[in-house]
Amino acid sequence: MFCNPKGPFRPASLPRLIPRPPAIRLFPALLALAIPFAGPRPAPAQAPEITIEGQSGVPIAIVPIRGNGGEQISRTLQSDLTNSGVFRFASSGRGAFVAEGGVTGSALNGRLLDPTGRPVLTRTYRTGNPVTDAHLYADDIVLTVTGKPGIASSRIVFVSNRSGHKELYLCEYDGSNVRQITRDNAISASPSISPDASKIAYTSYRSGYPDIYVIDLRSGSRNRIISSPGTNSGAAISPNGNKIALTMSFAGNPELYVTSMRGGGARRLTFSRNVEASPSWFPDGDRILFTSDQSGSPQIYESTAAGRGLSLIKTGYGFCTEPSVAPDGTKMAFNARISGSMVVGVYEFRTGAAKVISSGGSAEDPCWGADSRHLIYSKNGSLYRHDTTTGNTAVVLSGMGRISEPSWSR
Amino acid sequence: MKNPTTHRDTARRISPGRMLLSLLLLLALPACKGKGDGFGNLGDSPYGSGSFDSDRVDMTPLPGRNEGVSLYGPGSEHVNTDLFSPVYFSFDSSSVSASEMPKVDSVARYMTEKSRGSSIIIGGFTDSVGTEEYNRQLGELRSLSVRSELLIRGVPPDRIQTVSFGEDMPAVPGSTPQAHSANRRCEFGLVE
8 A cells, every 4th residue: 555666766876877968958857867777667768869948847748548547647647747846748749758658457557758759668557546556657757857756656744633632644745645643632743754654653642751653554553662761752764764763861861862663772872961852864874963952052963873973054043953854965954943933944065055945934844855856844734845946835735723743755 | 061072072882091081071070060870871771772971960860650650641640730830941941040949949848858758740841932843852851950950959860750742732822922931831740
């Protein structure tokens, strides 16, 4: 059910098998075509030698999907490709990619043609769910064209107080198919969904104390993995899904630890008399960002996952919390307090440049999508998705109580 | 202690030389309150992964949790939250101000003189300014700060539990300055 066919995407390890052709005035996004993919991915395409004028996206045309349920698949595909921010829609013809396909039995056969008409992606999807198949096909199209993972097959876990208690809910990336996960009549908080969307680690006050639980979404099982004395919260599942970083206070102060997914082998990272909170993993899993107020006000710090090499990230803002490392490792999103309100900022590690990307209301708890381009955050009780390339912001979910603390799978 | 390099210098396995250095550093810090239980050896703790040192001298590990008794969850019927006044805090602060200290004194007196076998749960809370997870940890730091004051006043560490609710369960709903002030607090629950 929670199938995720994506292999790990490792740009650094991609061999450059195909030389970039001497294309003139090639649209930058198409350059990605020259980059082949790792793993059982669609066959890489050579960049077509074409010139595209006046673009605000890669032109693509969708040929209505043939067969049973094709209309729903076409609609989902169009929505996903729009939400990717990568494309603009063109009528079939010259200069555009063409996405086509048909349903045979319960399988979706997808085929993407590059602007010269050559197939660059041919794949069959058989999850049994036509919408899921369409999401997977959309992500393969994004990967084929941009070289980066898409967000269409991802899921979001979040907290809502709709029932009168803070409980966990799960939905698709676009806010569809909302399911209530917990029914504890106790506070559920700070969820972290694993990159493959198979597990959720979160804080529950079921025992009267904040403990860490892990839910296996495939089996439906739930285990309390950490119930140390004091407060245990802020669990963040590592990129490879086998570790948890969190804050525990049993030693007499809130400190960061890394444990196994079963809560064992706790390794302590910080030693201070201050708050350490909200760890976020770098994609390589050997460094983390977190919040600490050891300088007098909360700021973002970086250290190795062994607690070495502590350094302050100078964002330029006085009160910073909730760092989220982008999956490509080049930037982080964070919260800053400006004029009494929380805003979402994006900080680039290479340049040290930070900018605010939210406006109006208190925007909290940013989290990157798989494409390292989109962010989700909560604002005024609603869930938003922001495209950091175009600057567009969309409401993903609203009107279901107060939504908070979203976490996004890859 | 606010120097980030203290983090880097705190290796998990400490050589005798570094241990001596750490001790000298601790002795050189007159501001720290000596409790004599400085090094948190958690080698036998189910929560820690082995022994490590700590650069704080007043870090006393929390006692094992008394499952089945909590401030607002299971077993809260055994907890009296009406006996002591809440301690209030400034924005983003976990320091107990001088004006709030008499409340801590009265809790300490009760636990060391009147009811020597009693135990207490300190609940930490914050206003709704800022993000939820930071506030959860700030609330815990407030609980632990009040706990430190109780320890100084002779309350045994094995009779104090802490819990943080962050900005959840506000005393006063809303986001007025008055509500914020009323919500930045620690509550005491006496286990009966």
